[in-house]
């Protein structure tokens with residue numbers, strides 16, 4: 001018989017019933033865990049052996065329904081996929097189980113995911129196309145065309161990316177990584193006709209791609225390894241390619257890098273802020289600018305450093321640029 | 327020990343808004359006997375904003391940056407998390423996609439360069455810890471940072487995404503990084519454990535979404551202060567620009583007065599090595615470093 005390693009772990013579990021409890025509390029359960037146990041096994045044992053009222057979502061047990069996502073010591077996990085031994089390696093023998101967002105907890109691990117679905121529905125997350133009711137031919141998608149989706153069609157809507165996104169937490173309007181990934185998924189589908197419509201949605205200030213802080217939390221959070229932030233970058237690219245970029249602080253901020261590199265090789269920080277904000281907008285940065293000047297953190301235009309072999313840089317920009325900004 | 331030598335990718339901020347990062351980096355490299363050869367031909371890495379505008383152009387420019395280290399036969403060190411991310415991502419993509427590398431090299435050929443993939447790229451933090459060695463650094467501490475509680479602030483782009491960095495950051499866990507913590511302890515100080523040490527500072531939306539940026543930085547700083555930090559330390563100049571320069575705006579946004587000195591990684595190391603504060607550029611820090 002195979003020899004199974006067993007470890008004793010203390011699980012500190014978030015408990016709350018929105019209908020009964022004034023505030024949440026944590027209950028500790030010490031359990032023996034084997035190397036095969038995933039987090040869902042522990043959730044099951046707590047319910048079956050310790051407290052039948054304990055609640056959590058689960059269905060498929062195969063990493064495909066997306067319902068069993070929770071946080072363990074603040075790391076987003078898919079319960080049915082995450083081995084407890086792997087978590088012990090990172091966090092040690094006390095593991096804290098919490099729902100994805102404790103502010104929206106309904107009962108124990110169960111959260112009200114309404115916010116997630118509302119954002120999701122905002123990007124027209126479905127194929128929009130004109131087809132005959134009884135088409136005579138099949139709509140063929142080649143292998144190359146399917147690969148353009150970069151597996152974004154594998155998303156199981158578990159919400160792990162959304163609930164670890166700091167921009168979602170700080171800005172109620174931000175669509176968040178899952179919805180944006182879905183916009184990319186259909187925008188890149190050759191059968192779809194609504195790319196421009198969706199780009200106009202994700203191009204909005206405050207809610208769209210420009211408000212992603214580029215923290216890569218979503219990349220780590222995704223159990224399907226879909227790297228939503230990379231798809232967000234591609235949406236930025238699509239906005240410029242389709243000539244939909246508005247002339248605003250966010251777009252100028254992106255474009256300004258190119259202008260600066262042509263001129264200096266380096267980024268001219270002061271000029272980038274002026275160009276992005278405009279001559280009036282830039283004034284709001286005056287207090288910081290004065291502070292910086294006083295502390296030797298601001299250089300004068302004539303002191304701007306230049307990269308060596310700048311001609312080479314200019315030539316490369318000339319022959320490698322793929323888009324223009326009006 | 328063999329003398330360490332690197333191609334130094336300086337980036338844009340050390341030559342402008344964070345001169346103290348430039349000064350302190352050079353000062354500790356000299357004291358430790360690490361040779362940093364500046365890549366004078368290098369351009370801006372694009373900071374992930376050029377990437378939003380023109381991805382291919384950013385690849386070509388960063389491939390060119392790496393070429394100049396390859397020509398010198400040296401590995402690259404960076405002193406900015408975002409430079410690290412963009413150079414390492416370029417390398418990762420070109421090394422794993424021959425077709426893409428050929429397309430980039432076709433452009434580079436026009437200026438007589440070729441990307442080969444022979445130089446590694448690592449942040450100075452990991453060059454210190456993994457190449458130079460944490461014990462070696464500890465043995466050179468002249469002025470242990472006793473009684474100081476230092477909160478490490480790792481910054482996103484040196485730890486996430488894991489697959490880009492694992493090779494060069496000693497396989498740091500993105501949910502529980504510990505390199506900076508270990509370094510703090512090696513320098514004689516106490517490392518502050520707090521939830522937000524691996525979180526974002528919000529730098530990349532500072533212009534278009536200042537509220538988001540201020541809330542995000544504020545959460546991290548309040549958490550560090552709540553856990554009794556005397557100071558925070560970061561390996562990233564962009565995090566530093568936020569945490570140090572924006573304290574007034576952040577305080578306004580979170581409705582609490584936040585005032586705490588923020589050290590650059592090499593400033594902290596330099597203090598422990600006994601390098602004088604002038605050479606570490608402490609006078610450039612906006613939140614004054616008064617515990618020295």
Ligand code: SF4
Nearest residue numbers: 165212213215216218
């Ligand atoms: S990278 Fe952008 S979308 Fe992803 S978690 Fe961070 S802010 Fe959210």
Ligand code: SF4
Nearest residue numbers: 155156158159161222
């Ligand atoms: S992108 Fe990944 S983390 Fe986000 S909802 Fe889809 S599967 Fe979950």
Ligand code: FES
Nearest residue numbers: 061065066068080
């Ligand atoms: S139970 Fe379906 S994904 Fe975990």
